[in-house]
Amino acid sequence: MDTILKIDGVSKRFGGLMALADVSFEVKKGRILGLIGPNGAGKTTMFNCIAGIYKPTEGRIVFDKETGPVDVGGSRPEQMTQMGVARTFQNIRLFGSLPVLDNVRIGRHCRAAQGFWGAVLRTKGQKAEERMLVEQSMEYLDFVGLKNKALDLSSSLSYGDQRRLEIARALASQPKLLLLDEPAAGMNPQETASLVDLIHAIMRKDITVVLIEHDMKLVMSICEHLVVLDHGVKIAEGGPRDIRENPEVIEAYLGRGAAHA
Amino acid sequence: MTGNKTALKLLGLAALLAFPVLPFSSEYVMHVAVLIMVYAVLAMGLNVLPGFCNLLDLGYVGFYGIGAYTAGILALNHNVSFWLIVPGAIALGALCGMLRGAPTLRLSGDYFAIVTFGFTELVVLFLTNEIWLTRGPLGLPGIPPIALSLEFLGIDWRYDFLSEIPYYYLGLAMVGAVYVVMCRIEDSRLGRAWLAIKEDPLAAASCGINLMAYKTVAFAFSAGVGALAGCFMAQWSMFLAPDVFKFWESFLVLCMIVLGGLGNINGAIVGAVVLIALGEVLRVLLPKLGLPAETRFLVYGLIMILIMRFKPGGFFPTIAATSKKSRLILDLKARLQAERAG
Structure with a gap:
């Protein structure tokens, strides 16, 4: 299966803080990938690196354009949008007075x-x-x-x-890759259910989706593949079942000792 | 309803056109009317930066000065035709706008405002000290009035602007043209990009808007309009001095658009009418109270503070005013209503 986006050893440092440390994963074309992890794990930082808002300190971000794969690390946001990467924001950033x-x-x-x-x-x-x-x-x-x-x-x-x-607004730029940053945050159960339908409809338009989400039920039900970050490090990757049973993931979410309890 | 509105608009236009022949239209009243039009153009031009892009410009009058001196020097020393002076002044103004913009592209908020403030001071210093070009503090007296001629086309026609009345009509045409251009741009891809930058630069960039490029266009356009007002003013007042372009003129223009509502094109014109008229009243009133006429700037400052405190959106806040009246949007509205009903 084709890879649309390859994250290859990406690190992002803010002064003394290592927000992302040598993270690698691949996003397969036409599939939906879930990026999860506790608060402060570096998920949104990863989105910002992909969308061109941050320049990765190290590593490559390879995006599959029509002309072939290119390292897009350090491109500007508008260039990423032009190439076909669109995003939404965790804290909604609409043009409110329009x-x-x-x-x-x-x-x-x-x-x-x-x-x-x-x-x-x-x-x-x-x-x-x-x-x-x-x-x-x-x-x-x-x-x-x-x-x-x-x-x-x-x-x-x-x-x-x-x-x-x-x-x-993100779809209007005709993206090939759509980054959704906590789209279900603050939604009631009905709204979340219709969001799931919407994401499926987006997938049918041949758009690859990467999803950051805290609603585990939602993530487990629609993502075929998950990447788990904790403190800027990738601690696990795999299908929903593997992730749910992974002791490191349980520890990251529930604390030390929880996996053995 | 719409018929009434059109009728009202036509009536307003007729009143503007007939204004010079009305009985109370003395030379003085005409002079004030022309002054209002110069400031209306300045206000609309300034509005592009703080109103559309949320960039506070405290040095707008610098471009007014550049346009005025360009026109003054070309007309006085080189006898250049009005047809060439106008595009030349606009082009030079726009170029200076871009040059001023280049180092400020990454600045926003207060930092941008400080750079623009420095810019007007630079312009005034340049005009005061480059005596070989501008005659410095002596100013440029005896600039010839505007003369329209078609001699370059081989047609023997020439019209010299000898009273306020032709300036009134030319000024009206200038305000009208700038107004139409402003409205068209506001309701276009470019205008929406500016408004997006105003609302949220990060989201705008994520929508594919190149912030640097669009800000540069805004700098050039805004400055070009300022230079246009300047070259009209130079040949109208026939005298220029560096003092005319001091910081408080920028502040006055800013006050106009804040009064009208930042980002509102109609508001900018209303602001110009109100503040210029008020300035004339104060000019008569203040000396009677034993105060120097310059005290009027204190009144402008007071108005600014009162608006910020009690009406921060100005008298015509622009919430979602964009493209409201455009044909496309009205059609869409009708279609949506029909669908909802049917």
């Missing part, structure tokens, strides 16, 4: 081309593109079930809808 539709239109930024002169002169191409942007954005909103709220203020949405909007 309408829902505009959030998705901005998400589609890198798949459109019009600039200053097009806007000033309102050229034919610009008008056509603007019309297309609205249509395409509405499709993404329909996909996540927010079509009817397109013109509402995005900060007026409920928490669950805001998370969905962030997913729509």
Whole structure:
């Protein structure tokens, strides 16, 4: 099976703190990978390295572009988005004072081309593109079930809808790889159930998903493969069953001695 | 409803066009009206940085000065045609905007504001000390008024601006053009990218927006508009001195857009009207109270503080104002309503 993303010995140091220490794993194309671990394990740091927000101190991040695998470590965020890596944020980062539709239109930024002169002169191409942007954005909103709220203020949405909007905004950049950072945080059980459906629907669009999540039921039910981090180190990797029974993982989550209890 | 609105707009436009022939329109009133238009353009231009991109610019008037001196020197010493002065001044302004922007691309908040503050001081120092070019503190007197001519096309037509009235109409055209360009840009891919940067730079970058490139465009555009206002002003007032471009002018323009609501294009124009009119009132009123006319800057400061305290969004806060009136959005709204009903 093809590898879409290969993390090869990645370390990230912040001053004296080793946030990630020599972490390696592979993300297989078309599969969903769960990245789990206790708070402060380095999961979001790993996302930030992949998405171009941090430059890894050491190691390579190899992403499979159409032209072949490239080391993308140290690329800028907008370059990663252009290449096909989109993300959502743990603490929702929507453009709160803009309408829902505009959030998705901005998400589609890198798949459109019009600039200053097009806007000033309102050229034919610009008008056509603007019309297309609205249509395409509405499709993404329909996909996540927010079509009817397109013109509402995005900060007026409920928490669950805001998370969905962030997913729509990320999908609008037509990613090949989607990084979801705790998408179920703060959701009620119904919202979580429909999130699972949404993630399955995303998978059917041939988008590979990497998921950070604390809701173990959710993770165990949808991820085929899990990577466990603790204090910046990869402590385990494997299928849900193996992970659940792995003594090191139990220790990381429940404390020393718990595995023997 | 929409019919009424259009009628009201047409009426407003007619009133603006007929303004110079109304009985109370003395030379003085026309002068103030033109001054308002110069500041309206400045306010709209400044609005691009703090209003669209959340970058506090305290040195905007530097570009106004660059545009004004470019026009003044070209018209006075080299007798260059107005048709060339305008694009030349805009281009030079935009270039200076980019140059000022380059070292500040990674700065935000207070640090950016400090650099821009330093920039106006640099411009004033340059204008004061480069005497070979600008005549320094003596200023540039006797700049010829604007003359429109079509002689370069071989058509024998020439119009000299000898009273306030042609400046009024040219100013109106300038405000109108800048307004339309601003509205178009706000409701475009570029404008949305700026608003995204304003809201959350990190999320904007994650949406594929190149922060450096888009900020550079904003710097150039904002500065170009400032230079445009400057070159109009130079040939209108026919006299320039470095003192005209001191920091408090920047503060006055900033005060206008804060009053109108940061990011609101209409608000910028309203701010210019209110504060210039108020300035004229204070100019008469303050000496009567035994205070120097310069005390009016204290009043502007007071207004700024009161707005920050009681109306931080200004009088026209821009929450989700973008693209509200655009054809595409209205169509979409109608379609969604039809679907919900059907």
